[in-house]
Amino acid sequence: MPQAADPAPEVEEAEREVPPQESQLAKPRFLDAKVRLHRLLIEEIDLSAIEKVSAEELRAQIMQLVSAHVLDERLPLNAEELEDFCDEVCDEMTGLGPIEPLLKDPTVSDILINTHELVYVERFGQLEPTAVRFKDEAHLLRILNKIVAHVGRRVDESQPMVDARLEDGSRVNAVIRPLAVDGPLISIRKFSKKPFSMDKLVEIGSLRPQIAEVLAAAVRGRVSIVVSG
Template identity: 35%
Template sequence: MRAAPRPAGLVERVRTRMTLEGIEATPGAVAAAVRAEPGAALLGENTLREVTDDLTGQMIGAGPLTPLLADPSVTDVLVNGGHVWVDRGAGGLRLVPGTLGDPAFVRKLAQRLASTAGRRLDDASPFVDVRLPDGTRMHAVLPPVGLGGPYLSLRTFRRTAFTLDELVACGTVDPGAAQLLKAVVKARLPYLVTGGTGTGKTTVLASLLSTVPVTERLVVVEDAAELRPVHPHVVSLQARLANVEGAGIVSLRDLVRQALRMRPDRLVVGECRGAEIVEMLGALNTGHEGGAATLHANSPADVPARLETLGLMGGVPRAALHSMIASALRVVLHLHRERDGHRRLTEVCVISLDPQRRTAGVVTAWRGGEGPGPGAAELDELFERRGVEPPRPDGRWRYTAGKGWS
């Protein structure tokens, strides 16, 4: 049986009435509001169900995108106008059959999602970057800035961190490299997790933080709270953007300073992307061992240049910054996303120093598929200085005192 024609403006009238009367948008309330409309009794059950579903999708959660965001295999949901693409890791982006709706529907959905995070999205402010109440990160751009839009980019939120064993099982971390990572955490060596966008930096960092002894206190500073390590003592601080009047901003740099007053055993910055790197390096130079951060970099060799750029944003001269890096950071864990969509830890590197104890470059200690690199002996020495026996990955290579891995 075909549904009866939908009365013009029915969805808009119900939405407006619920808003004006302050009715909480629950599925039951939406259904009751639709049936309370004049002439609703003349509509068929199919039409009433369609109208109710449309309104529920527009007023509650992420609407039609909710099943995709709830799918544990989905990492990203991208909306181009009315077309939806999803990323499930292996295989890369895939187009979802059908359309989300017309541009007007997508615009309203984006605006409602932005409003749940207290942000404005309209012609005067045509783009927004927010964290939704469920932890999902959303970036949205409206036309005419976004030609052919609206465009939505949603990064899903995993509530439970992967264990290191799970990362090994799915191929992200090589079994031999996993032994190195455990040793890095145990030795309290400060480290950076680097890679491009979507390579799994936050995932790997959360897994490593989950291996920190339960007697230690983790203070985590982030732009958007994504790190959820399985650890009993985690203090999370989240930056805050300015409100519509331009006031109330709390930057990562502010939070790193506050974190130092909170007795951290390990200070973690979710992603260094600005002048906060100066406070981070300063903290690691003042007895806060075992700190960690993520950093965007195309390769380990690019890390010093990226740190220079961020340091200059904080007003620190190049020479002084390299001295800070030499004293604060020693290990780089680099991730790469392959063309088939798989994310892999490809290199474990050491930041080497020159005779004046300034940064001389980044040297590979381990590379996937090749085993130990030229920096292996230096990494072994760092472990031994911290009283940690260098790892001996079974079946791969053996450690010989004074000679490194072989």
């Protein structure tokens, strides 16, 4: 008699993970529209007055222009997508573009930009891909220049490596062409607003329980400790 086939091996949870779905707003058509709209807004909005108006007033002005532009371009957006599109345009105007939501996300500790097409984040010690994309390399460089200009630095072919800080203290390291042959590489190390406890470090796998016990004993014993790295 034919033997029953062995049951299919269970698929590991990691193998079943589905990569983040690309938002409709990340599609080329909408990225192009966002960049065009950004240029129009620069022409129509007094940039020197941006800091003098509240975020709500600025958003209301941008929302009007975005809505009109969406109608002109016949972009198929529902109400929720229109709100998201407006938020993204606001981020382009006043923030750091596509990565602004990641900077506001308290669960993200690191942002790793591997050319304009790939953006990863670290959450709770685990690296994961995101659906965030830049329109092209020029778009990414524009955001990078906005970052470094804030601290009085520059990055170009003659100075392709730069270190900077964001307003909240987050550390930024960037490398561009010709050193980064495939395109700009940027890492942003965010500072946690809530310091990690020893138990939390053990929980997320950053510290082994045995090492935590040794460190705790060293502190209780008031012994000298050298931290390097």
